[in-house]
Amino acid sequence: MCSGGFAKCLGITLIPLSIVCVLCNILLFFPGGKPVEQEHITQQVWFFGGILGSGVLMIFPALVFLGLKNNDCCGCCGNKSCGERFAMLSSILFAAVGVLGAGYSVIVSSVSINQGPLCLFNNTMNNTLDWGYPFSDGDYLSDKSLWDTCQEPQNVVSWNLSLFSVLLVMGLIQTALCAVQMVNGLLGALCGDCCGCCGSDGAV
Numbered sequence: 001m002c003s004g005g006f007a008k009c010l011g012i013t014l015i016p017l018s019i020v021c022v023l024c025n026i027l028l029f030f031p032g033g034k035p036v037e038q039e040h041i042t043q044q045v046w047f048f049g050g051i052l053g054s055g056v057l058m059i060f061p062a063l064v065f066l067g068l069k070n071n072d073c074c075g076c077c078g079n080k081s082c083g084e085r086f087a088m089l090s091s092i093l094f095a096a097v098g099v100l101g102a103g104y105s106v107i108v109s110s111v112s113i114n115q116g117p118l119c120l121f122n123n124t125m126n127n128t129l130d131w132g133y134p135f136s137d138g139d140y141l142s143d144k145s146l147w148d149t150c151q152e153p154q155n156v157v158s159w160n161l162s163l164f165s166v167l168l169v170m171g172l173i174q175t176a177l178c179a180v181q182m183v184n185g186l187l188g189a190l191c192g193d194c195c196g197c198c199g200s201d202g203a204v
Contacts, residue, residue, distance in 0.1 A: 003188030004068040011065030018058040021170050024163045025050030032153035042118045049108030050167045057101030061094040088188030098178035106171035109164045114138040117160040119150035
């Protein structure tokens with residue numbers, strides 16, 4: 001497969017992943033599936049890891065990858081003015097942007113998963129109901145019975161854990177795809193968009 005065609009496949013894959021990340025981040029503003037006051041939303045949700053990191057920033061490399069198909073061997077072989085090598089080289093920079101965006105989302109998701117959600121819980125220190133983060137160092141991940149510590153919003157622990165886990169996985173996949181394109185772009189820049197197919201076409 002030509003490097004431009006391979007990049008297009010990566011771009012097509014990145015777009016739905018970005019949409020899923022944006023939707024997950026939006027749903028996190030409704031802990032437990034219900035609207036709550038702004039100050040009762042987990043802090044990491046406001047970092048917009050899914051909307052900015054794995055969403056908006058990922059759209060740019062995805063569109064660039066899709067456009068690289070226009071520089072394939074069928075349209076550019078022997079045409080030095082088409083600039084397919086430069087296009088492949090520039091895609092490396094956009095892929096790096098994608099890695100940074102997805103990496104940001106992964107970091108935000110990891111921190112939130114480890115910390116746990118903001119919720120109303122019984123503070124044993126003063127025996128009152130307080131809003132805060134009752135979990136520490138991810139202790140609730142291995143002990144599901146601790147989830148009942150959060151009284152409001154209902155099901156906030158499973159809600160946040162599920163959505164941030166999706167963001168974490170999607171971010172890792174996006175990082176891997178952009179890293180693959182960095183290698184693909186480098187190969188395309190060094191030996192042309194279609195190593196081998198140009199030569200075979202010229203021999204016909």
